[in-house]
Amino acid sequence: MSVALKQAMRTVTVELGDRSYEIVIGPGVIDEAGPRISRLRPGAAAVIVTDENVGKLHADRLEKSLGSADIRSSRTTIPAGESSKSYPMIERVVDSILAAKIERGDLVIALGGGVVGDLAGFAAAIARRGMDLVQVPTSLLAQVDSSVGGKTGINSPHGKNLVGAFHQPLLVLADTSLLDTLPERQFRAGYAEVAKYGLINDAAFFNWLEKNWGDVFKGGDARIEAIAKSCQAKAAIVGRDERESGERALLNLGHTFGHALEAATGFSDRLLHGEGVALGMVLAFQLSARLGICPKADAERVEAHLAAVGLPIKLSQIPGALPDASGLLELMGQDKKVRRGVLVFILARGIGKAFVEPKVEPEIVRQLLADALNSA
Ligand code: GLY
16 A cells, blocks of 8 residues: 555544444545455455446446455446336346346445445345445445445335334445535536535534545545545434434434435435425525524525535526425425324534434425525
């Protein structure tokens, strides 16, 4: 390993007793996959699950590293895009794992963004009643959120992520240099999840992002710092509340609105997940201000920062028609953040002061959405 790589690398631990694992962050960590995996699971074989875009760019490199550590591997490639988080695709991935004669003590390696990580993770959770999983996230969103914490699953016609399992990885390898090939729109969408950690409980991090987001987008140390900080924030929350019986729900800031908007746009390129989260965070802060619990200036600061990085902050920025306010409210009804028919929202008393509000009056939300749909 070069001295430069050693210096740039950061390690964050998700503390879950005997299921604790490391998130290794830095440029070139994909080349260490083989030796790191063989230290954790000597003699294990692996199936790499990737998509057709990421596979072309990075799978050879991963396979070379596995080969250098004598890890036998095969590759399953799925179509890129959210529509792969489906019943037919989970059947295909699980069957390809079984066809590769991969045994229970072997591994599934998810090489890709959030879709690949969620799908391959779910396959690892159910194939042979549970196999080890290594996440090699290749998008910003996957590096700071979906590869960490063990949520896996697919979508149902009834809504996003409604079928799945908690299945913690054995190791997360977040190679920050792979983000150099990520389309700008995808990077920006992932950045919404980075900003989210500041908004939840770390106002100083949000201040830092306001000043340094340009360097985070350029790459280098600021990007590694932002990813490491985000992983630390998530690891701390997951370590305290793995199964989302309380505090972990804070990680859903912006997601109740965001998932409804994603459903309204057919989980398509009209709105990427992170863009939905950006709009959702704007709406969550507006709702908090409207309820009189958050200074209006903080809600405006959230909008200003997300707009500065080029994320959508108004519903009119979503191309094409949207349902009316009642239609959007109905889509929220299917979200997992509904408890016994009552909408659970993540609201904020200010930047870095998010909290779970278990009872939000639907009419206030409907009015907010109606105003947001009318605002140009
Ligand atoms: N993405 C939210 C969570 O992992 O809990």
